[in-house]
Amino acid sequence: MRWPFFRSLLYPLTALLVALAVVPVALVGFGFFSSNREQIATLEKQYLTRQAVGFARELELFFVDTVGRLEGLSQALAASATDSLPMDRVPAILAEVVKANRNVLMLRLLDRQGNGQFVQGRPFPAGAEELLNPLLARAFQEGLASRPVREDLVSLPGEPPVVVVSFPVLGHRGEVLGVLQGVVSLAGMSERLGEEAARGVVVDVVDRRGRILFSSEGDRLGRDASQHPLVAQFLRAPGVRLTKTYADPFGNHAEVLGSLCPVGDPPWAVVTARQVDVAFANLNAMAKRTALLALGAGILATVAGIVLARRITNPLRQLAALSTAMASGDFTKRVPVTSANELGQLAENFNTMAEEIGRTVASLREALAQNRELLVDAIRALTASIDAKNPYTRGHSERVARYSVAIARHLGLNGEEIRKVEIAALLHDVGKIGIEDAILTKPEQLTDAEFAKMRAHTIKGAAIVSSIKLLRDVIPGIRSHHENWAGGGYPDGLVGEAIPLVARIIAAADVFDAMTTTRPYQKALSLDFVLNRMRDLAGTKLDPRVVEAFFSALRAGDLVPLGEVEVA
Incomplete structure (x- = not known):
């Protein structure tokens, strides 16, 4: 009877997981803190x-909030003064400012004679006023000469440094009415x-x-x-x-x-x-502890790795190869089942799962292709019925769709993008459902009012399709296929790259079909004339890059005129 350790992967995996739980954390921590x-x-x-x-x-905001506020107060006093300072209201104003800002130790407002009002937040230490008074007196004289004064750092005995400011209060004619002075504490700093x-x-x-x-x-x-x-x-x-x-x-x-x-x-x-x-004190201590832990965990991981590597690596490698193939869409590969333990059961389950997924994916792909084909056929039927309202536009949407697909291919668009171009081109005139038949079938030239109604078919078409979730990606092509590269188109007047690429492609195909088929207002034009005209429209009505792709498709034989063209 064999030891249970070899009959079940539970025990070796448990031992391995213990090691892997310790070693990676220890090694990553040690490597991080020692090498980074x-x-x-x-x-x-x-x-x-x-x-x-x-x-x-x-610091900067402190000076703005204190010194800047005092400067603003001097300007406010100047604005409210006429020919003299409002001394009756000054005490209340100064007291309010001092109360609102604990850093303002003292405020005073003096008239030209040096008389006035002052408010003090708290008493100054002994000897402080003796140092401040000469400084404030000099600042007062500067203020009478319309010059502001600011001493950013004044040392006082028994007091943190202060800022001394003095601002002249000017009358409406620029004369000095008085001087506002303040002492601001820097204790907060x-x-x-x-x-x-x-x-x-x-x-x-x-x-x-x-x-x-x-x-x-x-x-x-x-x-x-x-x-x-x-x-x-x-x-x-x-x-x-x-x-x-x-x-x-x-x-x-x-x-x-x-x-x-x-x-x-x-x-x-x-x-x-x-x-x-x-x-780096904590960093260094942690690095030492991590080194000791890594040493013990490393020994354990080495022993466990040697014993288990061959038993685990090969089956896991085969399972990994199968999962990689499945991820890439190949469901034909299978894993050989060589044991009856958990890995063998897992391999057998993988094979069953791959077979079931392969059948399901094939079924889904077939259903998706059928649904797409059904959607396109339904759209073709709808657009054919719209085009049939007017004998001159019969088959127009189908031709525009074929031209658009050829142009899209030569622009390098992928398969999904080309499919969106095709559907948008088929539906580009779906909004004509909402246009009166009398306008659609009128053989004479449309009046301005009738043409305005006809122009609305782009907006109506976009509105019709917007309610269908699967077709929302094609709305830009329906709405904007009458926009002009240089501007002036409708409905939004977009210019250049602002026009969606799908709309620019449909615009070129639409213009080409309009010139190569007989309409009430003109007969089908010769192919040489039409191609010259397409070149002329590049950069004005049409995107030059799209026109170049049009000619590339024409030269390659991917775009074949389907209208009633006249060959010159």
Whole structure:
């Protein structure tokens, strides 16, 4: 009695699946983290770039939201003033602005004599007002001369840096009525930097001299960073973003990844950085653990692979070849059944399935061909009945369809596209069902009103066919076959490539048949005249590429005139 391990594939497959569950994950993880270090570095650089860009945008928006709002307030006060400032309403206006923006520490509006109103969000620390007053006084004098003042970074004792702004308030004649002054705190920027420091990212904000204005590392404030690789680039080219790896000039010269983004207004820059060892700490630890797991799993996979390879590979290869043949449409191949285990049963089932699928596919193909033939025959019968309304157009749709198919072949269209062209050409005049017989059969030239009704047959035909799901692909050919390559056609006035290709093909075939058959308004023209006329219409009424395909089909004998042509 043989050991059950060899009678059933359950046991070897179980062992193999255990190995395959461990080995691929371990090997892929190990290979990824050990061989794609540069890719991880790229992702880290992208992260730092996004952080730098985002913080630079926050800085810019902060100044727009605070300084820009104060400038807008000065303009609003100017608009509401006549010959003097509305001092009775000023306290409420200033208080509302200070209340709405916690970063605005103080606002005041002074008239030309230096008198006015002020609102303060909170008291300044001791000694702060002594530093602010001279600066505000100088700014007031500049304001009287119609010059705005903005000091982007003013250091105060016991207070984060502030921005001091001063805007003249101008009257309707351009005279200075007063000066609006404000003090805006930058404490929010320091808080925001602290949030980034918690994520392991060092953020510095530098000015155009390379001095560090803000930093998530407190010991860097005020230091000269002009020799910093990213800052040096900013000093040389202020508008350029940069992300690179470099040695940290402020620490132990460890390798760091950093990114710089200019702010714009104010003319500062944001530098975000993280040490490479910190960025890859988890990566390195995971690589070590993965190596140990891969070693054990690799030994197991090797042993299992040697034992099972010959028993599994050959039958599976035969099944794979059969499935490939079936996928390509060949249902005649069979797999030899050489065992009674699961693989043998699977092979036998595959053979039965291939035979059943082959019969089903053959039956479906035959039914599809019959349905297509039935559809085309029905369409031919319908169009023949429409053409029969007028003795001059009898057989017109069938001829146009044959010409269109020949042109489509010489344009290089595939079989399915040619079938759509044929059906669209057969149905191109189906809309004439909705045109009065008196107009269709009128032997004299149509009036403008009658011609307008006749032109509607393209839209009516498209509407008729739109309700039939299987024919929706041919609607463009029905609707647009009277459009002109150079424009001016109907119903939509399309031009050039905007006209569907199937419509351009039908247009050429329609024009050719119209000139080579006798109509109430003209006799059939000579073939030489018609061919010259077709060349003349290329580029105006007809697509030149379609006309070239028409002549190619004519020369090859694939397009034979079927109308009552006169041979010159």
